[in-house]
Amino acid sequence: MGHLTDSPIDSSALVREVMRRSDGACIVFEGVVRDHHEGKEVESIFYDAYRPMAEKEIEIILDGISREFPAVSVGIRHRLGQLVVGDVSITIVCASPHRAEAYAASRAVIDRIKETVPIWKKERGPSGEEWIGWQGKC
Amino acid sequence: MKVRLLYFAVLRDITGKSEAEVSLAEGTRAGEVWEAMRRDYTKLAAYEHPPLIAVNESYASADTLLHDGDELAFIPPVAGG
Numbered sequence: 001m002g003h004l005t006d007s008p009i010d011s012s013a014l015v016r017e018v019m020r021r022s023d024g025a026c027i028v029f030e031g032v033v034r035d036h037h038e039g040k041e042v043e044s045i046f047y048d049a050y051r052p053m054a055e056k057e058i059e060i061i062l063d064g065i066s067r068e069f070p071a072v073s074v075g076i077r078h079r080l081g082q083l084v085v086g087d088v089s090i091t092i093v094c095a096s097p098h099r100a101e102a103y104a105a106s107r108a109v110i111d112r113i114k115e116t117v118p119i120w121k122k123e124r125g126p127s128g129e130e131w132i133g134w135q136g137k138c
Numbered sequence: 139m140k141v142r143l144l145y146f147a148v149l150r151d152i153t154g155k156s157e158a159e160v161s162l163a164e165g166t167r168a169g170e171v172w173e174a175m176r177r178d179y180t181k182l183a184a185y186e187h188p189p190l191i192a193v194n195e196s197y198a199s200a201d202t203l204l205h206d207g208d209e210l211a212f213i214p215p216v217a218g219g
């Protein structure tokens with residue numbers, strides 16, 4: 001437990017948690033709030049989550065990654081609440097003895113988080129606010 | 139039986155609440171609660187099929203039988219990262 005935080009993410013601290021003496025590669029992925037989405041200006045994003053379930057779903061992802069990439073050590077932090085352009089919303093650290101599996105695991109982790117973890121974002125900009133993914137998807 | 143219904147994201151905005159305790163008949167399935175919500179909230183009327191469903195913090199199908207004390211949540215399209 002403890003992959004979700006309401007505070008700014010300290011990616012360097014997460015690297016120190018994840019890295020082992022046997023690791024020769026460390027991939028740090030940071031997801032960052034950008035100033036646009038589908039042609040619209042974005043000023044801030046509010047992240048909401050079903051917290052206990054999100055923690056469990058992240059654990060399920062980590063279990064799968066550890067089976068598929070046994071050499072890789074993984075750390076995940078996802079920030080919730082109100083974030084502005086430039087803020088880091090997620091940090092994924094993947095460390096391994098060699099770089100290939102760390103790159104692959106990093107990509108797999110973020111792809112799976114976007115598929116299954118109950119976290120939502122509401123984008124706000126000059127043209128209003130909108131829950132991403134809601135319109136026309138259900 | 140009583141079930142705790144949780145609302146997140148767009149569903150919290152539409153319903154104006156984050157949770158509710160609902161009384162249901164024995165044998166009610168998760169998808170039937172979505173049908174009731176569509177009747178209660180006109181903004182959901184167009185959504186014939188429910189979003190993803192979670193029962194007790196795990197994904198579940200619409201035909202999952204509910205039990206007294208269950209925690210039920212409808213999961214709008216997720217957008218983490």
